[in-house]
Amino acid sequence: MTLRYPDDDEPEWMIEFAKRDSRRAIAEKRQEFEARLAKIKQEEDRVRQAQGNQDRPRKKQRIDEPKSAEKDEDENQFVLDDYDSETEEKKPGAGDSTGFDGLSASTLALLERFKGKLSTQKQDDDEDDTVKIFYCSRTHSQLSQFAGELQRVSFPSSVPIDPESEKKDDLSQLEERIKHLSLGSRKNLCINPKVKALENSTAINERCLDLQQSGVAEDKKCSYLPSKDDEALMLQFRDHALATVKDIEDIGKVGQQLSICPYYASRSVIKHSEIITLPYPLLLQRSAREALNLSVKDHVVIIDEAHNLMDAISGIHSVTVSLRQLQTAISQLTIYARKFKTRLKGKNRSYVAQVIRLINSIASHLQGISQQKGPPEGPVQFSDLMSGKGVDQINPYKLARYLQESKLARKVDGYVDSSEKSQPTQSIQRSKTTVPVLFHIQSFLLPLMNPSEEGRLFYQRVQDDVQLKYMLLDPTNHFREIVEDARAVILAGGTMSPMSDYSSHLFSYVPPERLGTFSYGHVIPHTNLVAQSLSRGILGSEFDFTYEARGSEKMITDLGRTIATLCQIIPDGVVAFFPSYDYLSQVLSVWQKPIPNGNGQTTIGLIEAKKKLLYESREAAVTTDALLQEYTQAVESGSGALLLSVVGGKLSEGINFSDRLGRGVFIIGLPFPNIRSAVWQAKIKYIEEKTYKQGSGTESERKATASAAGKDFYENSCMRAVNQCIGRAIRHVNDYAAIIMIDRRYDTPRIQKKLPGWIQGSLVTSSSPRPAQMTVQRISKFFAEKS
Incomplete structure (x- = not known):
């Protein structure tokens, strides 16, 4: 105000x-x-x-349970509404507030530049001009931690103080609480038991929208949905939401207590909030922001855990389908078309036939790949998927519009679901544990209809199936609309190094004077950290874990002997990170063999003489929680433990190995992605081409700059993964640990510059003739001083 x-x-x-x-x-x-x-x-x-004084558990708010069995719904609800071709190129559909869904990122970016000049959107009269902070992180658990920190602080009143009246005017002493709101998806906030039971987020979203359709009987609509008559209840929800700092679970409980949908009720609270927390997808996806009626215009956006921001944006806008899913979609569409053949009129009949032809064409191409001998993965051209009979006559823009506006996927999925309920023995190839297949296919067809220049297609053989993936190689344009709208954008993270990718790629269009980079030391004193690179082992082998050299059994044995020695001097828990699951398996197989001249002793036996050995597996035989629990129990029992994990695996991010759980962290090798893979070949080629176009100078200079940019991007991806693993230890000001990076390449200045500043300041390289012995002495002294 x-x-x-x-x-x-x-x-x-x-x-x-x-x-x-x-x-x-x-x-x-x-x-x-x-x-x-x-x-x-x-x-x-x-x-x-x-509740705290009660001996019995809290009585839950009564929620209507689903009725035992409902009558089969009238099949008329599955019939497509008439689709008037005369409106195809007019105004967008009711659910499309921009009319630009399905356009490529580059087209969206261009249209976005004119948004302010062309916008006729009405402003809410009650909206004030208070600057809001949108705080975004990867998971709700991280957002809950942030909410917990907010509960510990207080801020002065935002009303300007009048010094002359401060003692006379009690309004000068006005105390204002923090107006904080947690936003979540329907899956997080739905309180309708029938809808929530679907579990899958796409199914929940679609069922929620189904219950709001005008043709749905009043007694079958969602009773929790706010209506015009619920203004008093909405105000009550707002007051409860803002009275104290609440996380997403608390917001859901408020909705349950008041019997009002917290997902929709939260929207009216946004304008009264000062700090709004939300997970990545709700901020980074345009359709999600529009669904929440959320605008970042002139507000502050803070993105925590920003080391994976670019990957997160690419992941949100990438989609994978399999040959099996395509075949299922064809089956479902064909059954639906036959069932409603006489009721499919006009354009509906034409477009349903086009969708079937298109999916058939894609499936045929994948079928051909599955029957051929060749590499496990490779690139796919858009034209290859559109080569089926009659597909070249399809207008892709019109078909994309039809898929969005006709609700075809929703109608077909509803009919399939209803058919299975009425005839459970006659399944129509439907899996309840996955996204309804036609919704998934539609999400793939939309970018296929309007491919952007920063997107690519790849195939991958997976057991007895073939997957087709649309991948967004460059997230710049999808994030640009947020950057250009917001008052300020802050990317924050403990392990964002190396940071050059953000300025070179994500913010390449932003003038350098508008970019500020700040790097701070760790909260711990320097005496609480010992960082060491290690190029040779106890037995003298050079640690070279490049792809060509890392299979040496002699080096792997020396690695095990060196780790066993270090485990004798590092107390409690130690976590070691390997480049891949395959290499970890290879190492374990060598360690299980008897050591030469070791009287039958194995490397694993040497390690387990001091610490219990546990390891992460690609298979789900042992869950992450169970593995962590076993590791924690071993550490807390006093016996100590060594946990072997994988960079980019289940334990390399989001897990805190604080205090005794992480007194030592080993990084074995550098986890470079497979540069021979089709995906990484495409990524590097795209970076090089983009840098070449933007460069200046002679052609040879531009080529050299482009090649260096591709190499730098590839290295940065590796080092961000390394830095994430390093960050698993030392979680608070009194924590301490040893960080040991095992590979000769960690001694090179180029790699060291890409480590976090707080690691670089404590790093000692392998400069002595016997680096392993020197490392043992240094680390032994470090922990002796801590005991």
């Missing part, structure tokens, strides 16, 4: 009076709001205290 004063040419006493009057009006309004929130907080405290 903005204070508005008379013009500057008014008398000074009138200006001062207007300032005080405006300030009082604002303060009184906020004081009334704060009083409402304070009352709600007191009520919540009383309920919480009462």
Whole structure:
């Protein structure tokens, strides 16, 4: 809210009076709001205290249970609405607020530049001009941690203080609580038991939208959906949501207590909030922002865990389908078309036939790949998928529009679901544990209909199936609309190094003077960290874990002997990260063999003489939680443990090995992605071509610059993964640990410069003739001083 004063040419006493009057009006309004929130907080405290005094578990809010069996729904609801071809190129559909869904990222970026000039969107009269902070992270658990920290702080009033009236005016002492709101998806916030039971997010979204259709009977609509008559209940929800700092689970409970959908009720709370937390997909996806009616225009966006921001954006806009899914979709569509043959009229009949032809064409191409001998993966041209009979006559833009507006996938999936309920023995190839197949196929067809220059197609053989993947190689344009709208964008993370990719690629269009980079040391004192590179083992072998050399059994045996020695001097828990699951398996097989001249002793036996050995597996025989629990119990028992993990695996991100759980971290080798893979070949080629086009100078200079950019991008991807693993240890100011990077390449300045600054400051390289012995002495002294 903005204070508005008379013009500057008014008398000074009138200006001062207007300032005080405006300030009082604002303060009184906020004081009334704060009083409402304070009352709600007191009520919540009383309920919480009462629950704490009860011996029995809290009684849950009564929620209507699903009825035992419902009558088969009328098949008319599965018939497609008439589709008028005359409207195909007019206004967008009701669910499409921009009319630009399905366009390529480059087209969207161009249209976005004119958004401010062309927009006729109405502004909410109640919307104030307070700058909001949108805090985004990868998972709800990380957002819950942030909410917990918010509960510990308080801020002064935002109402301007009048020094002259501070002692006289009690409004000067107005205390304002933090207005925080947690946003989530329907899957996180749905309280309708029938819909929530679907579990899959796509199925939940579609079922929720189905229940809101105009043709649905009143008694079958969602009873929790807010209506125009629920204004008082919405205000009550708002007050409860803002009375205290709540995480996503708390917001869901408020909705349950008030019997109102927290997903939709949260939208009206956004304009009253100051700090809004939300997971990546809700911020980074345009359709998700529009669904929440969320705008970052002139607000501050903070993205935590930003080391994986580019991968997250690419992941959101990439999609994979399999030959088996395509065949299932053809079966479902064909059965649907036959069932409603007489009721499919006009354009519906034509477009359904086009969809079947297109999916058949894609499936035929994958079928051909599956029957041929060749590499396990490779590139696919868009034209190869559109070579089926009659496919070249399809207008891709019109078909994409039809898929979005006709609700074809929803109608077909609804009919398949209904048919299985009425005739459970006659399955129509439907899996309840996955995304409804036609929705998945549609999400693949949309980018296929309008491919962007930064997207590529690849195939991959997976056991007895073939997958087709559309991959977004460059996230720049999809993030650009956020950057250009927001007042400020802050990327934050503990292990974002190396940072050159952000300025070179993600923000390549931003003038250098608008970019600021800040790097801070760790919260721990330097005496709590020992960092060491190690180029040779106890037995003298050079540690060269390049793809060509890492199979040496002699080196692998020396690695095991060196790790066994280090485990004798590092107390409690040690975590070692390997480049891949395959290499970890290879190492374990060598360690299980008797050591030469070791009287039958194995390397694993040497390690387990001091620490219990556990390892991560690609198979799901042992869950991550079970593995971590076994590791924790071994450490807490005093026997210690060595946990072998994989870079990019289940334990390399999001897991905190604090205190005794992570006194030592070993990084074995450098986890470079497979540069021979089709995906990485395409990524590097795209970076090189983009850098070449943007470069200056002679052709040879531009080629050299482009080649260096591709190499740098490839190395940066590897080192970000390394830095994430390093960051698993040392989680608070009193924590301490040893970080040991085992590979000769860690001694090179080029690699060392891409480590976090707090590691570089403590790093000692393998400069002595016997680096392993020197490392053992240094680490032994470090832990002796800590004991």
